[in-house]
Amino acid sequence: MKTPESTTGHASLKDREKVAERLLRASARHSYDPDRELDWDAPFEPGKWFWPPELVSLYDTPLWRRMSEEQRHRLARIESASLASIGIWFEIVVMQLLLRHIYDKPVASNHVRYALTEVADECRHSMMFARFLAKSGTPVYPVSPFTHNLTRLFKSTSNTACSLIFTLLCEEVIDWMQRLTFPDDRVQTLVRGVTRIHVIEEARHVRYAKEELRRQLAGAGRLELGLTRAVTGELGRLFVRSFVNPMVYPDSGLDRHTALRQTRASEHRREVLRTGAGRLTGFLEEVGAFDRRSRGLWRTAGLL
Secondary structure (H helix, E strand, O other): OOOOOOOOOHHHOOOHHHHHHHHHHHHHHOOOOHHHHOOOOOOOOOOOEOOOHHHOOOOOOHHHHHOOHHHHHHHHHHHHHHHHHHHHHHHHHHHHHHHHHHOOOOOOOHHHHHHHHHHHHHHHHHHHHHHHHHHHOOOOOOOOHHHHHHHHHHHHHOOHHHHHHHHHHHHHHHHHHHHHHOOOOOEOHHHHHHHHHHHHHHHHHHHHHHHHHHHHHHOOOHHHHHHHHHHHHHHHHHHHHHOOOOOHHHHOOOOHHHHHHHHHHOHHHHHHHHHHOHHHHHHHHHHOOOOHHHHHHHHHHOOO
8 A cells, every 4th residue: 555655646647748838828828027017116005014914924922912013014024025035046046946957858848948938937036026125125135144055055966856846845835825915905016916926927837846746756766755855854944944034023123032932932823834835745745755754844844
């Protein structure tokens, strides 16, 4: 009998070229130029949030309950800048991983054409997030030097399966949050526009990554599966640690250590992360990307 650790989903593999052909057609119908689609000259609206309050890291903590409404709005604005900053970092990494993936593939194939289409999408997204940062007047929040250099090694040496899991982890959690953001009329119109474009285009990227990850794991040997499962656990821990830059708290006038401690202890925050990662964790179980250790690391990180 197959266990989650041994299942790799051979029966559900789809033709790579047909999947890419459908995604290319979807891209032709629904691709956006943020410079034209969004009103960058409109002023921000007084009293509106830059991120839904329920998604702010300190929401419903003792510290949050003591904060004034002005302080809460400021933290939400700065956290939206932190997410835009990590979004640019993430998109740059994904573009490099995609280009590594297709380097040895037939250059005229639909699979390669779609990967290049996705790279173009990610370029526009990075420029969109950068323009939002410039307009919002907030600092840029890079990942830590340790994460920056560790990722430099990862993006140069990872196998395709690990690259795709990294891609899906970053895309799925942020996508879930953005799907709550763009219909929320409490949120700034520009933020809603940015998240709407990102959600529509990232849906194609998620489909491409999932279909290819299923294929990669179906053909993986024991050693590659073991490596992929080990890296999967570490990626979950790295993602949660990097998701919100700790400097957002002192920049919002809060004590960094107190805020970090309460965020990490917050059951509401853990529920946000668990729910945001829910679709992905189910998929990773299905295709066999977890073992006991990696599952435990995700649970400790708050993703399970």
